[in-house]
Amino acid sequence: MPEGHTLHRLADDLTTAFAGRPVVSSSPQGRFAAEAARIDGRVLESAEAFGKHLFVAFADLPSVVHIHLGLYGSFVITPDVGHPVVGQVRWRLEGAATADLRGPNTCALLAPPEVDAIVDRLGPDPLRADADPDLAWHRIHRSELTIAALLMDQKVLAGVGNVYRAELLFRHGVAPMTAGRRIPRVRWNAMWDDLCALMRVGVERGRIDTVRPEHEPEAMGREPRVDDHGGEVYVYRRDGQGCLICGTPIRRRDVAGRNLFWCPSCQRRG
């Protein structure tokens, strides 16, 4: 489930569930065993997200756990404690609750300079108060690359993935293959503001909902969408189905190994 909203939600939930108390730390699957043992019994200080990266800090330990969920990793918190391990659990934290990490791209104990290096190469994160949209604009407005590629580039924007990309482009009527330098400044400003609002909703609900109230299933007389990612969306994975606004079949195209979805009729502008 991992776009930026997932990691920010996770940071909040981990902090709420574990912060301020010692944790039991283990690696049932074994690949994080030595590090998990160093953490065992320490007090969890905080969990924080930057884009799709999650960092968990412990008292009296300068190093920080760096987690990246990749395409299919999950970190699930359950309120009970002591239940059996099911499947491959890279890292288990137990305190007032249990948190099981599975299938992460990365789970490593990093020294502060290494953490800084990761954060420094990320573009602005719409979910962070200190984010500066001008840094993203600076890269976009001088680029020959498509806006679809730029939105996914974590050096341009941190936290946007395949769903938010497709939905943001749809909501602003932007043709995905438009070069970054053809995006007007006013358009980018509107897209940034919208992205901040959309991703906040994502954190609150724990899913990606992008459909405006007037197009929601109840208002349109259609069934709510049921899909793996769980949200109400305009174009993501709706290829072949009619656009919720104009009825034109949604298109899908493989771009750099990822599926891009868009409405060829509603999305024509730069």
Place this chain on the structure above:
DNA sequence: ATTCTATGTCGAA
């Protein structure tokens, strides 16, 4: 039983 797919990223060809 096997193959496929997924909200991601890296590095080699």
Place this chain on the structure above:
DNA sequence: TCGACCTAGAATA
């Protein structure tokens, strides 16, 4: 541009 990688559940045979 392609394969590799981390895992689970759905789809296909």
